[in-house]
Every structure is written in C-alpha cells, then in structure tokens.
Amino acid sequence: MTRRAVVVGTGHYLPQRVVENAEFEATLDTTDEWIRSRSGIERRHFAAEGETTSDMAAKAAERALADAGLTANDVDAIVVATSTPDLTFPSAATMVQSKLGMTRGFAFDVQAVCAGFVYALSNASALIASGQASRVMVIGAETFSRIMDWTDRSTCVLFGDGAGALLLEAQEQPGTNSDRGILATDLNSDGRYKDLLYVDGGVSTHTTGHLRMQGNQVFRHAVEKLASTANTALDRAGLSAADVDWIVPHQANIRIIQGTAKKMGLSMDNVVVTVQDHGNTSAASIPLALSVGKDRGQIKEGDLIVTEAIGGGLAWGAVVLRW
Numbered sequence: 001m002t003r004r005a006v007v008v009g010t011g012h013y014l015p016q017r018v019v020e021n022a023e024f025e026a027t028l029d030t031t032d033e034w035i036r037s038r039s040g041i042e043r044r045h046f047a048a049e050g051e052t053t054s055d056m057a058a059k060a061a062e063r064a065l066a067d068a069g070l071t072a073n074d075v076d077a078i079v080v081a082t083s084t085p086d087l088t089f090p091s092a093a094t095m096v097q098s099k100l101g102m103t104r105g106f107a108f109d110v111q112a113v114c115a116g117f118v119y120a121l122s123n124a125s126a127l128i129a130s131g132q133a134s135r136v137m138v139i140g141a142e143t144f145s146r147i148m149d150w151t152d153r154s155t156c157v158l159f160g161d162g163a164g165a166l167l168l169e170a171q172e173q174p175g176t177n178s179d180r181g182i183l184a185t186d187l188n189s190d191g192r193y194k195d196l197l198y199v200d201g202g203v204s205t206h207t208t209g210h211l212r213m214q215g216n217q218v219f220r221h222a223v224e225k226l227a228s229t230a231n232t233a234l235d236r237a238g239l240s241a242a243d244v245d246w247i248v249p250h251q252a253n254i255r256i257i258q259g260t261a262k263k264m265g266l267s268m269d270n271v272v273v274t275v276q277d278h279g280n281t282s283a284a285s286i287p288l289a290l291s292v293g294k295d296r297g298q299i300k301e302g303d304l305i306v307t308e309a310i311g312g313g314l315a316w317g318a319v320v321l322r323w
C-alpha cells in the first residue's frame with residue numbers, strides 16, 4: 001500500500017468587484033478587442049480596499065473545509081502559495097490559521113510566483129507521504145492588483161485577484177497509477193531568466209515595486225516548457241497524455257493554454273478554462289480552476305488531472321493527480 005495525498009475538499013473565493021476589459025479603455029491606449037484576442041481575458045476581479053490575501057485565502061479554505069465536512073482543527077498543516085502576502089512577515093499561512101480558528105499544527109508560505117501552487121502541492125504531497133502530516137490545506141491566493149503599474153498597458157490588463165483551496169488527506173492506496181491522489185510531480189527553475197518577469201521592489205531594496213514583464217519572451221518559454229513538464233510528470237507516473245481527463249493549466253493566456261494542449265495531443269474539450277473570467281491570478285489560478293471545474297461538473301472522482309504552470313524565476317512545473 002502507498003500513502004497518497006487525496007483531494008477531499010475544494011473551495012474558492014473571488015472578490016466582489018468585477019472589472020470588464022472595456023473599463024481600461026478610459027485610462028489606457030487599449031481596447032477590449034486587443035485584450036480578448038491576445039490573452040483570452042474578458043474580465044477579472046479586484047480585491048476591495050482593505051481586503052487582503054489572507055482574507056481571501058481564509059474564505060477559500062473555509063469553503064474547502066465545508067466541502068470536506070471537516071473543521072479547522074482536523075487539519076495538520078496549511079501551505080499558502082503567494083507572492084503578495086499581507087505583510088513581509090508573519091506568513092499569510094499563519095494568518096489564515098488564526099482566521100480559521102485553528103490552534104494546532106503548522107503553517108507556512110511558498111513563493112514561486114505563478115508556479116507557486118504546483119510547488120505548494122508538491123510540498124504538501126511530500127509532507128503527507130513522509131507521515132509529517134495527515135491533512136494539509138493547500139491554498140493559492142493573490143492580490144496582484146496591488147503590484148500593478150496602472151500606466152503599463154502591457155501588464156495591468158492581464159492580472160486579477162482571488163483564492164482557491166484544496167484539502168488533501170492521507171489515504172492508503174494500492175500503489176499503482178490507478179490510485180487516487182497525487183501520483184507524480186515535476187519542478188524546475190532557471191534564475192538566469194529573472195529579468196523576463198519580476199517586481200522591481202522588495203524589502204531589501206526599500207520599495208514595494210511593480211510587476212515588470214517581457215510578455216512575448218515569457219510566452220515563448222511557456223509554450224516550450226509547459227507541455228514538456230506535464231509530459232515529464234506523466235512519464236514519472238507511468239502514464240501518458242492519452243490517459244488525461246483534464247488539463248488544469250495556469251490561466252495566463254488562452255493562446256498558451258491552447259498551444260500546450262495541442263503539443264500534448266489533447267483537445268480543448270479536455271481543458272478547464274477560467275482565464276476569460278479571472279484573468280491571471282498567479283498562484284491562485286490553478287486552485288481556482290480546480291474548484292470552479294468541480295462546481296461546473298467537469299471534474300469528477302477518478303478523473304486523471306495534470307496541472308502545469310510557469311512564472312517569474314523562471315519557475316515552472318506540473319503535478320499529476322487522480323481526483
């Protein structure tokens with residue numbers, strides 16, 4: 001038997017304020033048509049004044065607990081993937097712990113920008129497999145609206161805010177690739193590409209900074225690296241793209257999502273797409289898509305899912321799991 005990390009609950013939270021593409025036409029030299037055709041994005045949610053990453057993360061986690069029929073003190077650990085925590089420290093994860101009323105276990109953040117949720121899932125799976133935790137709440141939550149340069153049309157129209165959560169539970173499975181739970185992961189980074197996507201500020205440089213991106217360069221790396229990391233993770237699980245029920249990709253650009261599916265030989269009918277409604281929510285995009293995909297009735301128990309993401313670092317990776 002093999003101890004696997006199985007998803008037993010999902011939840012998500014999107015801030016109330018919805019901003020349609022057309023709203024940017026008033027302040028920027030852009031159009032709804034450009035944003036839609038180049039990125040697939042139609043609208044995004046922005047957090048309210050005073051609404052923070054840990055507020056959204058806690059709401060998503062509360063919904064995942066309710067979905068699983070469990071309470072906060074049934075959980076051993078919280079892992080929050082974010083690049084936009086409320087404060088420099090403590091971690092957003094410990095703030096979520098307190099907001100949930102959880103008085104046991106441990107909590108920490110993972111920072112791998114848009115690949116953050118894939119990194120967090122991989123870490124949570126290892127905590128469960130090693131016996132250090134039996135239930136882990138894995139959350140992706142971001143307020144990228146706080147690091148936008150609102151005069152830069154090439155970035156500020158692309159990002160949004162939100163949070164998604166998965167509750168993972170240790171379950172003994174037969175030890176084959178038909179098991180439920182996380183079956184394989186693949187993580188990568190290459191710090192030589194720092195200048196393609198970064199925030200030009202931080203604690204040790206005395207500023208908060210704004211997101212800077214050479215979009216077309218990141219696009220080139222994404223198309224090349226995402227199908228490759230997904231196939232590597234599938235290979236590690238002893239599976240292939242033909243076995244996949246759903247690709248649940250990082251939601252940055254519909255053209256990247258289409259290109260990755262095509263490279264993997266899969267139809268867009270096998271892809272959960274939310275980019276039109278959420279924009280790019282960085283580490284929150286995959287758990288948001290998983291939770292929405294389940295609510296839509298797309299993702300069902302037993303389905304084989306591959307998630308993949310790339311972002312600042314560059315950092316990229318994939319996780320193969322059976323729902």
Ligand code: UT7
Nearest residue numbers: 030031034038039114153154215216218219252253310311
């Ligand atoms: O989540 C982390 C990973 N990030 C990504 O995966 C993002 C990857 N990149 C992308 O999604 C795309 O590269 C973008 C959507 C950012 C841009 O699309 P593109 O087809 O690569 O366009 P481009 O950057 O090559 O720019 C084409 C033109 C430029 O004008 P010129 O130089 O051709 O005259 C830009 O100045 O589009 C212009 N442009 C805009 N025009 C209207 C850039 N932003 C805008 C805008 N409205 N908002």
